[in-house]
Amino acid sequence: MRTSILKSLKPDIIVEMLDMAYAFENWSKVMERADMLYQCVQCIHEERQEHRTKGLPLPYIHTERPLIYYHGFSLQMRGVAHQKMGQVDQARACIIRYAELAWIEELDEAGMQVVQEFRHRAQVNRYALEIEVGHAEMLEEYVNILLEHPEECIAGLRTIVEAAVRYRWQIDRVLHMFASQDQVVGRQIDSSKKGNMYHYCYHRALYEQCMGRQKKAVEFILQALRLADELEMNRYFKKCVALLESLRECATEEQVGRYRAFLEEIG
Template identity: 55%
Template sequence: MRISILKSLKPDIIVEMLKMAVAFENWKKVMETADILYQCVQRIYEERQYHKAMNLPIPYVQLERPLVYYFGLSHQMCGMAYQHQGAYEQARECIYKYAELGWMEDLEEEGMLVVEEFRFLAKNNLYAVDILSGNIELVEEYVAFLQDHPEEILPGLNTILQAALMYHLDVGDTLHTLAEQIDEFESYEDVENVSYYYSYCYHLAMYYRKYDRLQDAVGLTLQAMQLADQSGNDGQFKRCTALFESLREFATAEQIGEYREMLMQCLDEYGTDSISL
């Protein structure tokens, strides 16, 4: 990208664009935007280092966070996109890049804290990529890690459930072990955790469907549907609709009524007068 264009970009605005692309699971856009963010902050860093070497005043760039944060985030988001597309080796390479950001100069105390945060995220995300790529012997160790870091239990359970579906694992004991923390998930309200909770409900519904706990699967599908609607994510809502239809014969009359009500609300939002369901 041309230097003149990079100079006109603001890292914090690019971060917001990244978050939007992640929310809509547009992984191609996530990777493109993460690359733009990396190029932008790389230019800022190189310019700072040049001015420092030449004993010139350091150019001021307004940033909400230390520069190292944007380097780490660009690699983390790119890794997330690769992971969601099943490209685990490429995801692992991205993780290695933000696992050690201490190479940057002039980090100061705030920057060093960011380096430590990304080092922790890298450890957590490396567990996820390794397990999803087939190293299922790590599940028990990962559960112990999650118990030591409760804030990671929700995304961690998503990883374990996905692995269970991919590799035919029985994770009933894991769900029992983390039951107390699982009960707290419904109280989450921030966008990121609502998204994780949707994913948890959806994957658990798929897991229960696979193991013939069909009534439980129906209830979780409806819950995931509500969260998808709450988040305004049409792709997630469509997946839940397809999953519910595959389970419809096992739903109670009350659950079918709840399902119809959600669909009617969607129709009302799009201005459709009426339809028989």
């Protein structure tokens, strides 16, 4: 992309575009937007370095966060896209890169905090990646990290339950550890976490179905159904309805009643 075009772009706008592509799970678009953000940030950084070398005032560009954040975020999202497309080695390479961002010069206190934030993200995401590709031996360490950082629990539980369904793991003990600390499904959930919570509930329903606990599976698919409606994601909603209908004969009358009432509510 030409430098003149990159200079006209705003990092925060590209982040919004990235978030939208991520929400729709359009991984090729996520990759494209991540590369655009990376190039944009590089262009800004190089221009500042040039001005600094010449002793000129640094050009002002309004951003909501320190510039280093956008550099790290572009690498993180590129890694996510590689991971979702099954390109594990490339995903690992991206994690290594945003784990160490301190090479950028002239970082102030806010910049150094961002460096620490991405170092932590890299640690969590490294474990998540290995769990996703089936390395069950790393599950205990990953769980310990999640217990130490409750803000990561929803995304982490999504990763664990999805892997359990894919690889036929038995993870009741892990789930009990989180349930005992009331960290699994909260009554109030931040809107930014609803996507992860939907996937957790949907795959938890699949897990409970595999374990032969059909009524419990219905409970989780009912939660996933409501989240799919809140997210306004029609394909998520259809998947929930299909799974719930397959479990209807095992559901209690009370569960079927809640299901019907919900459909009437949104109808």
